[in-house]
Amino acid sequence: MTSKPIVGVDVGGTFTDLFLFDPAQNAFRTAKVPSNRGDEAVGFMNGLRALGGPAGFEAIVHGTTVGTNALLERKGAKLGVITTAGFRDVLEMRRRDRPNTWGLWGEFHPVAERDMRIEVPERTLANGTIHTRVDIAAVQDAAHELLSAGAEACAIVFINSYANPANERAAAAAVRAIWPNPHVSVSSEILPEIREFERASTTALNAYLQPVVANYLGKLEGALNQAGFGGRFHIVQSNGGIMSTATARGIPARTALSGPAAGVIAAAAIARAAGFENAITCDLGGTSFDVSLVTGGRMELAAQATIDFGLVIRSPMIEITTIGAGGGSIAHVDRGGLLQVGPESAGSRPGPVCYGQGNTRPTLTDANVVLGRINADRPIGGALSRLDVEGAKAAIAQHVGQPLGLDAMAAAEAIVRVANAKMAGAIRLVSIERGHDPQKFVALPFGGGGALHVGALIKEVGLKAALVPRFPGVTSAIGCVIADVRHDQVRTLNLSLDGLDSAALDARMVEEANSARSVVEAAGLPVARTDIRFELDMHYAGQTHTVGVPLPVHVIGGTTGVSEAIIRSAFEAAYQQAFSRLLPGLPIRIVTLRTAAIGIRPDFDLAALAPAADATLDAAARGARQVWFDGAWHAATVWSRLDLPVGALVHGPAILEQPDATVVVDPDLVARVDRFGNLIIERE
């Protein structure tokens, strides 16, 4: 077992957060350095140096947004596509959708332009029969043509290759023999699943990211080598597991939600250690509020995500529900006289009115400042020395107060209430609307802003409590350190459940399990054990959507023991849970097999984060200040959050301050510090 430090690095838009865990001392350290947009390696290395490394580190695990940013800003590679005759426009035709339900304006720019998409003679039918053998000479010509047009990466997508990849594999071999770099993505390797647009989009976006991510990782690895780092370097995937940099270079599309996934992993671990199996993570940023669900200690995964209009990545990803309500969201009264907060945002530049950077329309942050909830003399982040309370107040009075007939204070409170209602809606969406009892969930804010609102949210939605981690700002970096190693595979099966050949299915499952397991083992990180999870996508014959059916089977002695009866009862349980009405008598089909190999990492003792044993309530007290709650000023006690001892009880109204977050405890709530240093906020 290792005894050298392991470090998590979360590179965000503004700051790079690092978390170091030293198993020898059972101790940790954190660091926060400015990110360097465009050259993230600089902030990355600065952060490592701030922690005294990287030469002596055992492993570095990284949550990155480089892939996401390249997609959103269309800054990927010059991409060429080789595809089946008749189908070069699949990427651009999408699923025949439009950007907005209402309003017909707007355009779409695919990641490969039309003249960079070349058709070749070949055709496979839906049943896997080869109708036309692939013309290899045409494939070679296409590759040369794309290269001479400047292509840096190539995606190969043939129709029905999920059913029989032979033509596509032959083409891939021919292209790889010619292509001057490893940036060739092949649809049957990336996503052997039915639906050509989703497969084409995932494959093309993957190829589009390959050079960007490879270049970025190469730069980091070069800098790490130079600095004498001899350990392992890994990347967090969108599914919350980590992978080797070799895998990340081949499947960079799996990094799309790397950073947020790491945060949810940590949130799940923190909640579980604190005694809560079910949590809703809340991340309040400048323009949006993101929530994710943790049930039974596990994060929920979605089958695909739309990164931007028409840019779909289909691969298991942490499920994030986003609404347009953040600290920078602008409050206004619409022409129907209704108060709205967001989705328009002042962002971080020019930012809220109180930043004094030129914006004159009030935001949620301005309301929090005016109500005394945010300390105007001690802004988070440290870039500004003081916030302009009077400016914020005047803007609220003018844009919200006057149209609604309210004074500035009442108007500020109204903004917070409407924003809270929107955030509560997002929480309801992932909990109550999916049949979960909110009483069984805690809200877990991470990032800086969520802790301001979390008390109100537990009241509004009826959640059990709020759990504010000891270091909300480094949650994602902690997630990097504790995340499991994971590899997901998918395969379209298209089988009838009635009369299922379970021996053949069993053999298939064992084969998938072995290949997924070998990817996890190749990552080379110490794991306690490797679990294999199987899930089938199933439906009643005739339905197009499927339900995910987790199978209660394991590979033991080279077999899973799967049977028709086991699958049927698992399907009926999953269908009933989703829709309440079973449809007895209708034939049932198995569409897809999903296999996940999860290398479980050794437990990380979160008690390492606990407050010092000699901390006292008195030493943490910072007096009191006036804060507006429920229509009146209240004298709220103020505390230095990190100096509070284990077991401390703080009754609302109170404000708890720490360098990267402000926690608001409403008058009818009480907060206590648990043995890990988390703050648990409950009703009195």
Add this chain to the structure above:
Amino acid sequence: MTSLDPVTLAVLKGRLEQIADEMDATLYRSAFNPIIAEARDACHGLYHAETGATLVQGTKGLPIFVGAMSFAVQAVIRRVQNGTPLEPGDTFIFNDPYEGGTHLNDFRLVRPIFRDGQVFCWIASVGHWLDIGGNVPGGYNPRATESHQEGVRIPPVKLIRAGAMQQDILDILNANSRVPNSNWGDLNGQLNALDLGERRLVQLIDEHGEAKLQSAFAALADRAAALMEAEIRTLPEGRYSFEDYLDNDGVVDERLTIALDMTIRDGRMMLDFSRSSAACLGPINISRATSVAACYVALKHAFPDVPANAGVLRPIEFVIPDDTVLGAGPPRPMAGYTETILRLIGVIFGALGKAKPERATAAPFGTINALSLSGQRRDGTRWVMFSFFGGGFGGNPETDGLHHANNPISTATIPPAEILEAAYPVMFTQWALRPDSGGVGQHRGGVGAVYEIEALSPGTTEVALLGERGRYAPFGVTGGGEGALTRFAWQTESGWDTPPMASKVVGVKIQAGQRVRLESPGGGGWGDPSKRPKAAIARDIRLGFVSPEAAARDYGYRE
């Protein structure tokens, strides 16, 4: 009535919209036929206890139903007023297009929500069922001359009576469809949605009380009306006229006119369709309810910020005479209603563009091109592949039109070719964008698509198309040109054949190895083509959206 503070109102509005959205999502996920599950041809909402007016509607539902559903609830309310007893636990079912709009495939479920022995409000669900009998599988019979040839017509009857499912009604429904299992699955999905909506709504009422919610309903309608009026006041006062045409009704080969005279005065808008063609023999009539709903869709696209409730229609006056194609009654056939409403939506865009040219949007492609292929598999079972296809959107002040989009009346996604090939004995030989189909302009229309499909069935494959825009192209605005026409053709032993009535045909038979080809229209162009930047034209040529010949002819472009 209690008056509500604006903050509570905003909170309740969010909660109510969430309930309707959640009903939508439940049906999409559990529906059987792809027209609901993939194409989202369904809708849910809450409706006023006495008037049936839309209180809240889901944001993901098929836009056209947003306006049509209140007519369906009104049809049930009329029944009750005429003596049909109503009790808690009742649910009505019907598909009568003359009572509640659209066409026979759209099955409506309407359920009262009782509080203290009184109807508090109604909740309703509508979804497009795959087949309800009639001469043509799927219901799109372009030759129908009366409703009875299109399928079975069910008036509002109780499917659930005080909580008890009426098996005899289910038996009647099952006996009248070619695909009873599919319909049964969809019906269950709709019931799931209603059950869930009822649970959530009752919870909300328990939390806030009846009086507070009733005040919220009233206030939200008032605010919607105020918002719509504010939008209307941004248009210069005056009278703006616009006409567009349908190729024919599928039975008589004569064009039909959809004509609008729009008057803007004192914050009100009058939409007068009196100059439109008389009701027709073929299946492209629509009822008044459908016409009003279509107007709502057009206005919501033009002013996306107005909310989805009945208050929006308060500042609007409709003149839709009963004897026109837009105000038809029984037994006029209506299966092809989509084509007529698309033209109606187009003329509203056209008239608004005249009122305010700087905000004008050119016509979108304007047809659903309902294409059905059917036959028998080797094992003798019957198959019907039925799908709608996409086309280009119009150019607009901000951008070129979007390529290959869905119709403004829907948010439908197209089924993937691989899903269709896995389900039916067909092979797509082309699934591509269509060059030179976008209208010319400073901002070009988006291009349509070419779909070419080869029959693999050992026997005969039957083909039917109910389309439009075969003769009258999507219009451009402020100097922009027209999009390309629909083209449809099928292979015979002697070459390619085309429909005698341009865009509608039934009974075409092709053999294995023969193909059909559908080319959909692009959108109209926006603005003077001579103002299109040279670089944009060069790019269009490089990408193949515009051929060099067309660039020279339409833009005077030379390298």
